[in-house]
Amino acid sequence: MKIKAAVTHKQGENFKIEHVNLATPKENEVLVKIVATGVCHTDAVARDAALAPLPAILGHEGSGIIESVGQSVTTLKKGDHVVISFSHCGHCENCLTGHPTVCETFNELNFGGKANDYTHRLSQNGEKLSTFFGQSSFSTYAIAHERNVVKVDKDVDIALLGPLGCGIQTGAGTVLNRIRPEFGSTIAIYGAGAVGLSAIMAAKIVGCKCIVAVDIHDSRLELARELGATHVFNGSKIDTVEKIKALTNGGTKYAVETTGVPSVVRQSLQGLRPLGIVAILGVTPEMNIDVHNDLMVSGKTMMGVIEGDVVPRVFIPHLVNYYKAGQFPFDKLVKFYDFEQINKAFEDSKKGITIKPIIRIQ
Numbered sequence: 001m002k003i004k005a006a007v008t009h010k011q012g013e014n015f016k017i018e019h020v021n022l023a024t025p026k027e028n029e030v031l032v033k034i035v036a037t038g039v040c041h042t043d044a045v046a047r048d049a050a051l052a053p054l055p056a057i058l059g060h061e062g063s064g065i066i067e068s069v070g071q072s073v074t075t076l077k078k079g080d081h082v083v084i085s086f087s088h089c090g091h092c093e094n095c096l097t098g099h100p101t102v103c104e105t106f107n108e109l110n111f112g113g114k115a116n117d118y119t120h121r122l123s124q125n126g127e128k129l130s131t132f133f134g135q136s137s138f139s140t141y142a143i144a145h146e147r148n149v150v151k152v153d154k155d156v157d158i159a160l161l162g163p164l165g166c167g168i169q170t171g172a173g174t175v176l177n178r179i180r181p182e183f184g185s186t187i188a189i190y191g192a193g194a195v196g197l198s199a200i201m202a203a204k205i206v207g208c209k210c211i212v213a214v215d216i217h218d219s220r221l222e223l224a225r226e227l228g229a230t231h232v233f234n235g236s237k238i239d240t241v242e243k244i245k246a247l248t249n250g251g252t253k254y255a256v257e258t259t260g261v262p263s264v265v266r267q268s269l270q271g272l273r274p275l276g277i278v279a280i281l282g283v284t285p286e287m288n289i290d291v292h293n294d295l296m297v298s299g300k301t302m303m304g305v306i307e308g309d310v311v312p313r314v315f316i317p318h319l320v321n322y323y324k325a326g327q328f329p330f331d332k333l334v335k336f337y338d339f340e341q342i343n344k345a346f347e348d349s350k351k352g353i354t355i356k357p358i359i360r361i362q
Contacts, residue, residue, distance in 0.1 A: 335354045
C-alpha cells in the first residue's frame with residue numbers, strides 16, 4: 001500500500017515527507033494506523049550518525065489503531081488502541097526470563113533495518129528502505145510484530161501515549177522495575193529531560209523521601225520540582241557532589257544518570273553513599289573511572305539499563321493506570337507538532353526548547 005513517511009535519505013539530512021510503499025503484514029504481524037509518534041534522542045542519533053542503514057524511515061515511539069492483523073495474531077484485533085515498543089526475538093534466554101531489553105539480537109532487530117524475519121517491509125521506487133525498531137513510526141501506517149505491540153485503554157488519548165514505548169518507560173522502568181528504591185530512601189536524578197523527569201515521577205510514586213534533580217536549565221528544574229523533586233540543583237552553578245553529600249548526610253542511596261556526559265556520570269557515582277547504586281541510561285563515550293576509590297572500597301554499584309529493563313506489554317499498561325490516577329502526569333512534558341513540522345520538532349528538542357515532542361501523524 002502507498003503511505004506517507006518522513007524519509008531519511010542521507011546521514012544528517014532533514015526529513016523529507018514522501019510517498020513510499022508498505023508491504024502486507026505477515027502472519028504474526030499487525031498493520032497500525034499511526035496517530036502520533038514521539039521524537040526520541042535515539043532518532044536524532046540514528047539520523048545524524050547513520051545508526052541504521054540508510055535510506056530509512058525512523059521513529060520508534062508510535063501509537064495508533066490496529067487496521068488489520070495477520071492470521072496467526074491472537075492477542076490483538078482491528079480497532080485496538082496500541083503503543084508500539086522495541087523489537088525483540090521472544091525466544092532467547094533473556095527474553096524468556098523477562099529481560100527482552102537485552103535480547104541477544106536486540107541491536108540486529110532494532111538497528112539492522114529489517115523486520116524480525118530479516119526481510120524488508122518498506123520500499124520506494126524499487127529501492128528497499130530500512131525499518132527502525134521494528135516499526136518505523138514516522139509514517140502514516142506501520143507494520144510491527146505482535147509481541148512488540150501493547151494494547152492500551154481507549155479512554156486515554158492515543159496521541160499522547162507513544163513515548164511510553166521508549167523514553168518514558170526507560171526512566172520510569174529503571175526506578176520502578178530495576179533499582180527499586182525503598183520507601184523513604186534517597187535518590188538523585190541527573191538530567192531533567194523526558195527520561196529523567198519520568199524517573200522523578202516514578203521515585204515519587206514509590207515514596208522516596210529525598211529526590212534530587214540535577215540539570216543546567218532552570219526551567220527544567222522548575223518542572224522537576226512540580227513533578228516530585230524535593231530538591232533541585234543547577235550543576236553549572238554549584239559543586240553538585242558536595243551539595244548532595246551535605247544534603248543527604250554522605251550521599252544518596254540511589255542515582256539515575258541520563259545525560260551520558262562523562263563528567264556528570266562521574267558525579268552520579270561520586271554522589272552516592274557507600275553501597276549506593278547508580279543506573280546509567282545515557283549513551284556515554286569511553287571514559288576513565290577510578291575503580292578502586294569510586295567503586296570497590298565503598299562497595300558501590302554502577303549498572304547500565306536499557307529501556308527500563310521492562311516487559312512493555314506488562315509495564316506500559318501500569319504507566320497508563322498511574323497516569324489515569326493522576327500519579328504520573330507525563331503529559332506535562334509533551335508538546336505536539338504537525339507531521340509537516342517534524343524537522344522543527346527535532347531542532348526544538350536539540351535546543352532544549354521542547355522536552356518531549358510528539359508528532360501528530362493523522
